[in-house]
Amino acid sequence: SKLNRYDNGETVVFTAGGVGLPPVYPIMREHLKMGNHVTLISGFRNKDMKFWDEPDKRIGLLQAQYPDLLDVIYTSNDGSFGIKAFVTGPLQDMLEQMKAGSGHSIGEIVTIGPPMMMRAVSDLSKPFGVKTVASLNSIMVDATGMCGACMVPVNINGKLVRKHACIDGPELDAHIIDWDKFLPRFLQFKKQEDESKVRHGFV
Secondary structure: OOOOOOOOOOEEEEEEEEEHHHHHHHHHHHHHHOOOOEEEEEEEOOOHHHHOOOOHHHHHHHHOOOOOOEEEEEEEOOOOOOOOOOOOHHHHHHHHHHHHHOOOOOOEEEEEOOOHHHHHHHHHHHHHOOOOOOOOOOOOOOOOOOOOOOOOEEEEEEEEEEEEEEOOOEEEEHHHHHHHHHHHHOOOOOOHHHHHHOOOOOO
16 A cells, blocks of 8 residues: 555545455554544444454554544444444545535545445545545456456546556556446356355355
């Protein structure tokens, strides 16, 4: 990750969906070490799927270490933990407050989690002109850029260009990703994934 220092009170917002929290954690920690203010919006399906929120766990410990620099907002789909909302709910509130001149100015947004969530964050932040970085979890085979499995279509100066999540990413400018073309790639092995779930007793 490329970390930027924000000296004018801006906050760096992280939107983490479910298992997007572990990869968010080290980036968030380094921003805090730099002295940046951080806002974590961490979303889970329900309270049974939450983790690291206890005082002696990773996020709780960071809150104790950086009480003035770290704000944490939890959301859940069913309202059983934190706010009943997707991560885009609190994010929209922050963006609108920023536009109105109240609350924190947002230096950048980093989004990691399910592809549909990252797209929703990108779509939401684009009209506000806030830099947004998506950490892509594309299927990778050789991780050298040769196989093409993790190709990401992006729009640069009106032209469609293909980048590779393995060598050009995984972090890319969320606002140039052609999400309509990118998202279907996650369905290319759905049949095999469904068969595997049955075979291993997950359904």
